[in-house]
Amino acid sequence: MDDPALRAPHHDRRMSIPIMFQIDRAVPEAKDVVTLHFRGLLPYRPGQFYMVWLPGINQKPYSLSHHDAEGFGITIKRFGAFSRALSKAKKGDWVGFSGPYGNHFTITKGALFVGGGVGMASLSTAIDLTADARIIIGAVTAAGLVFRKRYASATLVTDDGSAGEKGFVTLPLQRLLDGTKKPPLVLACGPEPMLARVLDICRQAHVPCELSLERYMSCGFGICGKCVLGDRMVCYDGPVFRGEDLYKNEDFGVSKREKTGKKVSLTKSKH
Numbered sequence: 001m002d003d004p005a006l007r008a009p010h011h012d013r014r015m016s017i018p019i020m021f022q023i024d025r026a027v028p029e030a031k032d033v034v035t036l037h038f039r040g041l042l043p044y045r046p047g048q049f050y051m052v053w054l055p056g057i058n059q060k061p062y063s064l065s066h067h068d069a070e071g072f073g074i075t076i077k078r079f080g081a082f083s084r085a086l087s088k089a090k091k092g093d094w095v096g097f098s099g100p101y102g103n104h105f106t107i108t109k110g111a112l113f114v115g116g117g118v119g120m121a122s123l124s125t126a127i128d129l130t131a132d133a134r135i136i137i138g139a140v141t142a143a144g145l146v147f148r149k150r151y152a153s154a155t156l157v158t159d160d161g162s163a164g165e166k167g168f169v170t171l172p173l174q175r176l177l178d179g180t181k182k183p184p185l186v187l188a189c190g191p192e193p194m195l196a197r198v199l200d201i202c203r204q205a206h207v208p209c210e211l212s213l214e215r216y217m218s219c220g221f222g223i224c225g226k227c228v229l230g231d232r233m234v235c236y237d238g239p240v241f242r243g244e245d246l247y248k249n250e251d252f253g254v255s256k257r258e259k260t261g262k263k264v265s266l267t268k269s270k271h
Contacts, residue, residue, distance in 0.1 A: 018053045018096030031143040032078040034087045039071040045104035046126035047240040051220040053096035058082045061217045065121035075121035101220045102239050105187050105210055112183035114169050116190020120146040122212045123189050138169035170197045177205035196253030199243045209243040226257055
C-alpha cells in the first residue's frame with residue numbers, strides 16, 4: 001500500500017490557468033444529478049480533481065466521472081448556487097478546467113467499490129480501469145442512485161428499500177468482508193459518516209481501504225486552508241487517503257470547516 005504515486009504532487013502554477021471547453025451534451029443521471037460531457041483531452045488519474053470554473057459565477061472542485069480518448073465528463077448534484085448554475089448549463093456553453101490536483105486511487109484487480117450518492121462520480125473512472133471490480137451503490141431512495149444503469153451488475157442499497165436492499169451500503173460491505181473471498185482493496189466515496197464506518201469495517205476485517213474525501217475548497221492547492229482535516233489538507237494530501245492515515249485523524253468523521261473557516265461538527269449518521 002506504500003505507493004509513491006499515491007502521494008500528492010507539488011503544485012505547478014501552470015495548473016491554475018483554466019482551459020476552456022464547450023459542453024457537448026448534458027445527461028440526467030438521477031434526481032438532481034446531471035453529467036456534463038465535453039470533447040477533448042485532459043490529463044487525469046482516477047480520484048484526482050479539477051477546479052471547474054463557470055465564468056461570472058465561481059469555481060468548485062470536481063472529479064472527472066468520465067474520461068477516455070473521446071472526451072471527459074463531470075457529474076453534478078444540484079445543491080448550492082454554483083452547482084445549480086452549472087447543472088443548468090447547456091450545449092455550447094463554455095466551462096473552464098484547471099488542474100489536475102491531488103492524488104489518486106490505486107488500481108487493483110478485484111477491488112471493491114462503495115459509493116454513496118454522488119460519491120459514485122469520484123469512483124467511476126477507477127471502476128472503468130479495474131478488472132473484476134465489485135460495486136456497491138447506495139442512496140436514500142431509488143431516484144438518487146447514480147450510475148445504476150452504467151454499472152448494471154452493482155449491488156444496490158437504499159435507505160428506504162425502494163430499490164435493492166434496504167439499509168446502508170455498509171451492510172453488504174460487512175457481509176463481503178466477512179466472507180471467504182475478501183477483496184484486496186476497498187475504495188469508497190460518499191458522506192463522511194459513511195466513510196468513517198467503512199474504515200471501521202475494513203480495519204476489523206484487515207482489508208486495506210482508500211477513501212476519497214470532500215471538503216470545502218477555494219483554491220485547490222493548499223493556500224486557502226479551508227479543507228483542513230486535522231494535520232492534513234484534503235486538496236494537497238488527498239482527496240484520496242489511505243484508511244490507515246485517517247484512523248487517528250482528529251477531524252475525520254467528526255468535524256469540518258465551513259467556507260468562512262469556522263469549524264463545525266459533522267451531522268452524526270448511522271451507516
